[in-house]
Amino acid sequence: MNEITSLSLFELIKNIKEKKISSNEVAKSFIDRSEKSKKLNAYVTENFENCLKLSKEFDNKPNFDLKLPGIPIAVKDLFCTNEVRTTAGSNILNNFVPSYESTVTQNIWNEGGILLGKLNCDEFAMGSSNETSFFGNVQNPIAKDLVPGGSSGGSSSALAANLTPVTIGTDTGGSIRQPASFTGTVGLKPTYGSCSRYGIVAFASSLDQAGPMSKDVKDSSILLEVISSFDKKDSTSIDFQRNNYSSELTRNIKGIKIGIPKEYRVDGMPGEIEILWKKGIEYAKDCGAEIIDISLPHTSYALPTYYIVAPAEASSNLARYDGVKYGLRSSGESLIDMYEKTRSEGFGEEVKRRIMIGTYVLSSGYYDAYYLKAQKVRQLIKKDFDEAYNKVDAILTPSTPSSAFKIGEKSNDPVSMYLNDIFTVPVNLAGLPGISIPAGTDKNNYPLGLQIIGKPFDEQTVLNIAYSMEEKINYKNNITDWWME
Amino acid sequence: MDGIMSKNNPEYLIERNDNIYEVVIGLEVHAQVTSNSKLFSSSSTKFGAEPNTQVSLVDAAFPGMLPVINEYCVKQAIKTGIGLKAKINNKSVFDRKNYFYADLPQGYQISQYKYPIVGEGNIILDMPEGQKQVGIERLHLEQDAGKSIHDVDPSNTLVDLNRSGVALMEIVSKPDLRSPDEVNAYIKKLRSIMRYLGTCDGNMQEGSLRADVNVSVRIKGSTDLGTRCEIKNVNSIKFMQMAIIYEASRQVDLLEEGEEIDQETRLFDTKKNETRSMRSKEDAHDYRYFPDPDLLPLEITDDFIDQLKSEIPELPDDKKKRFIDEFKISPYEATILVSDIDTAKYFEEVVAKMGKNRDMKLAVNWITGELFAVLNNKNIEIAQSPISAKNLAKLINLIKNGTISGKIAKTIFELMLDGDIDPQIIVEEKGLKQQSDPKALEALIDKIINDNREKAIEYKQGKEKLFGFFVGQAMKASGGKANPQLINQILKKKL
Numbered sequence: 007m008n009e010i011t012s013l014s015l016f017e018l019i020k021n022i023k024e025k026k027i028s029s030n031e032v033a034k035s036f037i038d039r040s041e042k043s044k045k046l047n048a049y050v051t052e053n054f055e056n057c058l059k060l061s062k063e064f065d066n067k068p069n070f071d072l073k074l075p076g077i078p079i080a081v082k083d084l085f086c087t088n089e090v091r092t093t094a095g096s097n098i099l100n101n102f103v104p105s106y107e108s109t110v111t112q113n114i115w116n117e118g119g120i121l122l123g124k125l126n127c128d129e130f131a132m133g134s135s136n137e138t139s140f141f142g143n144v145q146n147p148i149a150k151d152l153v154p155g156g157s158s159g160g161s162s163s164a165l166a167a168n169l170t171p172v173t174i175g176t177d178t179g180g181s182i183r184q185p186a187s188f189t190g191t192v193g194l195k196p197t198y199g200s201c202s203r204y205g206i207v208a209f210a211s212s213l214d215q216a217g218p219m220s221k222d223v224k225d226s227s228i229l230l231e232v233i234s235s236f237d238k239k240d241s242t243s244i245d246f247q248r249n250n251y252s253s254e255l256t257r258n259i260k261g262i263k264i265g266i267p268k269e270y271r272v273d274g275m276p277g278e279i280e281i282l283w284k285k286g287i288e289y290a291k292d293c294g295a296e297i298i299d300i301s302l303p304h305t306s307y308a309l310p311t312y313y314i315v316a317p318a319e320a321s322s323n324l325a326r327y328d329g330v331k332y333g334l335r336s337s338g339e340s341l342i343d344m345y346e347k348t349r350s351e352g353f354g355e356e357v358k359r360r361i362m363i364g365t366y367v368l369s370s371g372y373y374d375a376y377y378l379k380a381q382k383v384r385q386l387i388k389k390d391f392d393e394a395y396n397k398v399d400a401i402l403t404p405s406t407p408s409s410a411f412k413i414g415e416k417s418n419d420p421v422s423m424y425l426n427d428i429f430t431v432p433v434n435l436a437g438l439p440g441i442s443i444p445a446g447t448d449k450n451n452y453p454l455g456l457q458i459i460g461k462p463f464d465e466q467t468v469l470n471i472a473y474s475m476e477e478k479i480n481y482k483n484n485i486t487d488w489w490m491e
Numbered sequence: 492m493d494g495i496m497s498k499n500n501p502e503y504l505i506e507r508n509d510n511i512y513e514v515v516i517g518l519e520v521h522a523q524v525t526s527n528s529k530l531f532s533s534s535s536t537k538f539g540a541e542p543n544t545q546v547s548l549v550d551a552a553f554p555g556m557l558p559v560i561n562e563y564c565v566k567q568a569i570k571t572g573i574g575l576k577a578k579i580n581n582k583s584v585f586d587r588k589n590y591f592y593a594d595l596p597q598g599y600q601i602s603q604y605k606y607p608i609v610g611e612g613n614i615i616l617d618m619p620e621g622q623k624q625v626g627i628e629r630l631h632l633e634q635d636a637g638k639s640i641h642d643v644d645p646s647n648t649l650v651d652l653n654r655s656g657v658a659l660m661e662i663v664s665k666p667d668l669r670s671p672d673e674v675n676a677y678i679k680k681l682r683s684i685m686r687y688l689g690t691c692d693g694n695m696q697e698g699s700l701r702a703d704v705n706v707s708v709r710i711k712g713s714t715d716l717g718t719r720c721e722i723k724n725v726n727s728i729k730f731m732q733m734a735i736i737y738e739a740s741r742q743v744d745l746l747e748e749g750e751e752i753d754q755e756t757r758l759f760d761t762k763k764n765e766t767r768s769m770r771s772k773e774d775a776h777d778y779r780y781f782p783d784p785d786l787l788p789l790e791i792t793d794d795f796i797d798q799l800k801s802e803i804p805e806l807p808d809d810k811k812k813r814f815i816d817e818f819k820i821s822p823y824e825a826t827i828l829v830s831d832i833d834t835a836k837y838f839e840e841v842v843a844k845m846g847k848n849r850d851m852k853l854a855v856n857w858i859t860g861e862l863f864a865v866l867n868n869k870n871i872e873i874a875q876s877p878i879s880a881k882n883l884a885k886l887i888n889l890i891k892n893g894t895i896s897g898k899i900a901k902t903i904f905e906l907m908l909d910g911d912i913d914p915q916i917i918v919e920e921k922g923l924k925q926q927s928d929p930k931a932l933e934a935l936i937d938k939i940i941n942d943n944r945e946k947a948i949e950y951k952q953g954k955e956k957l958f959g960f961f962v963g964q965a966m967k968a969s970g971g972k973a974n975p976q977l978i979n980q981i982l983k984k985k986l
Contacts (some may be wrong), residue, residue, distance in 0.1 A: 099554065106553070205556075208554070213765055235623065241558070242786075326552040326554070326596060370777050
């Protein structure tokens with residue numbers, strides 16, 4: 007039975023459609039493995055009983071025309087799920103149970119998916135190691151006491167450990183791609199406006215984007231097809247012609263032009279990342295792609311720009327957690343006292359730090375120097391990509407400047423932590439699609455990922471390149487189940 | 492009549508010692524947009540519902556909820572802009588105004604800061620001394636907050652979010668107003684324009700129209716603006732005027748004592764009739780405005796604006812001009828009739844129903860005289876008038892064609908109030924038709940002269956005031972129905 011959990015989403019769907027296995031058997035297998043994997047701390051809220059019930063209902067009345075027929079799926083705890091607790095990894099929403107469903111998760115249930123549980127994440131998605139979660143650290147199944155990346159760390163851990171066949175995360179500055187890279191899995195951040203933000207707990211509205219995380223590229227294409235939709239409830243959702251990503255998936259990328267940006271060679275980058283990147287370039291050539299050197303001159307400004315824009319928006323987005331309407335309320339002598347106590351007790355250190363930064367950069371007297379300047383630089387970064395895309399169809403970079411690090415190694419050094427996002431944030435600032443695929447390992451045998459960045463709305467090309475390179479790379483995670491008794 | 496100044500303007504000036512001060516006033520009017528649903532959600536905006544029954548997840552700022560602009564509210568704002576002869580901006584931006592308060596669920600108000608939907612325009616005020624043009628600085632759309640209720644529970648503040656997210660237009664005037672009377676005229680005119688357009692019902696009791704009043708004073712003749720104080724959230728014209736009078740006097744007192752005026756936000760205490768400091772400039776909120784990333788900039792095409800322009804009804808200024816030209820009534824009368832859209836509608840309906848042989852003078856007098864008196868007494872609006880325009884027109888026509896006298900008409904008018912009765916029916920049922928048969932009246936007068944021979948002789952000898960006696964006798968004998976003009980003619984002849 008345990009074999010079921012190591013199947014890809016594509017294989018699971020095939021087996022269910024061919025009636026070789028039932029939805030209930032699949033649910034039981036993932037739940038059973040999840041029960042034995044509590045040490046990973048991947049789940050915040052389990053939905054196991056309900057999942058079993060719904061899988062039985064599916065089996066009694068199966069609909070094999072659906073894209074995710076009876077497939078159990080655990081999701082990041084940033085997606086609001088009707089009647090199921092949604093915490094965003096924060097104490098302030100510890101007991102919050104929404105009466106509504108996010109558009110992205112609703113799309114999954116509409117296609118036959120069944121909620122398995124809610125996965126741990128950095129508090130309000132602010133973090134790169136899942137260490138800021140109120141619900142504790144998450145273990146990377148690759149090795150003990152290794153971070154799974156963040157903020158979608160529960161998602162990457164559960165996925166790599168085969169606790170869920172696929173999952174969805176959100177990516178504001180790399181929160182899908184970096185944890186995918188740290189766990190030897192695939193993570194795609196779609197074009198801004200592709201997936202609705204309705205019902206996703208907001209971090210930084212102009213950057214947040216939901217996306218699929220999976221064990222291989224094909225599975226991401228299946229899941230993207232389900233979750234990407236135009237939604238009138240999100241004014242920033244874009245009504246564009248979406249591909250049938252999975253059926254249009256091809257390994258034929260002959261003649262595709264892939265750019266290599268020279269600015270992504272950063273000081274202090276480990277040699278193994280450089281080597282990985284070079285190998286990636288060779289793989290791409292083997293697939294028939296044409297490699298072209300390009301320049302993205304404003305790359306070095308991306309990280310500081312991101313750490314102004316994102317906290318600014320967050321400081322405002324998180325103002326609603328004030329103890330008045332829902333979530334945690336600490337008692338106070340007066341309204342102001344209640345606010346102060348609620349927010350002091352409800353938010354963790356990293357969230358407070360970013361609220362402070364965001365409040366500062368928006369303050370009168372500082373707005374022009376920080377926020378406005380950052381917005382201008384953001385336009386320049388976008389322009390860099392626009393110009394590059396006159397010459398190339400996609401861009402290849404490393405996903406992260408290093409492999410996964412130990413729990414606690416960087417938690418007292420925020421700047422070093424922020425540097426994790428150096429290759430991923432420009433993609434969010436420009437609103438582009440980007441995917442991380444596993445491409446090799448470092449000296450410790452920890453996974454390393456390569457990132458493919460595409461043109462706006464051109465997820466198909468990104469997926470095709472990834473699909474093609476994936477075959478050449480032929481990466482396999484070596485998971486020992488060390489956390490099980 | 493154009494131009495800022497007019498002759499003979501009785502200025503509002505404050506004299507202290509040897510100094511003469513003038514008052515400079517600017518208004519920020521908050522007008523609730525007439526719309527069934529809120530600015531960014533589909534919740535109802537109906538006034539007076541049970542607390543917290545008209546609140547969506549968006550209005551209560553639940554996690555992950557997003558605002559979606561209500562197109563109807565945008566149209567209403569543009570229409571209002573057109574009514575203010577203002578520039579409609581093709582691109583405007585919604586910003587977040589960040590501050591914490593219990594009745595502000597998002598922790599920010601969505602407003603428009605740098606790029607409002609409507610730019611500069613103007614309003615013409617009809618003052619007794621002549622017309623005055625007041626500049627409009629801008630109009631922008633924003634969300635209203637909820638309501639904090641402090642006086643129901645002894646230890647807690649209760650919050651009602653029904654109003655949270657309701658669309659407001661903030662209409663900012665230039666500092667062009669100079670007196671409480673001008674403020675009165677400005678609010679009334681603005682209200683009138685919006686009621687013509689159907690963009691704001693202007694109901695001040697329900698809070699649909701309220702204003703922040705900026706007041707400063709300066710030595711008459713100076714062109715520099717003094718330091719201003721902002722009096723927050725005043726919800727009646729009377730209170731605005733009282734607040735201005737108090738505040739201007741307070742500022743003059745300070746200046747006369749050689750003190751400086753602090754730029755601050757003040758509250759008007761309606762019970763004590765005074766303004767009090769709420770917060771100084773140093774304590775002013777830093778609202779940390781920035782463009783709302785949940786909303787795209789609002790882009791409006793010229794075609795869209797032109798379409799709305801074609802839907803704009805005739806507005807008070809144009810209507811007034813037409814009434815003067817077409818109906819030959821005085822500017823003063825026209826101003827009264829157009830000031831409220833329902834009055835104008837009523838008047839035009841009376842005119843239409845009077846038909847060819849219409850009498851404008853009678854129509855104006857009956858509406859602004861008898862009818863207004865009744866409405867005032869009953870404290871109702873003309874839309875709820877107990878007498879329909881159709882029946883008032885009939886009554887006027889009965890006077891015009893000599894069927895009844897003006898005096899009898901007043902009696903009939905009283906009877907009509909009870910259920911909008913057709914005056915023709917009253918005339919017939921009560922036999923109130925005017926006696927206009929010359930032969931019958933001659934006979935009647937002959938008899939009166941015969942019965943009062945001595946008085947007739949006195950009259951002929953020069954005691955002219957006895958004429959009135961004979962008129963009175965004739966009217967009495969006819970039961971008040973005799974045509975008074977005929978009586979006069981016949982009496983003159985016979986005596």
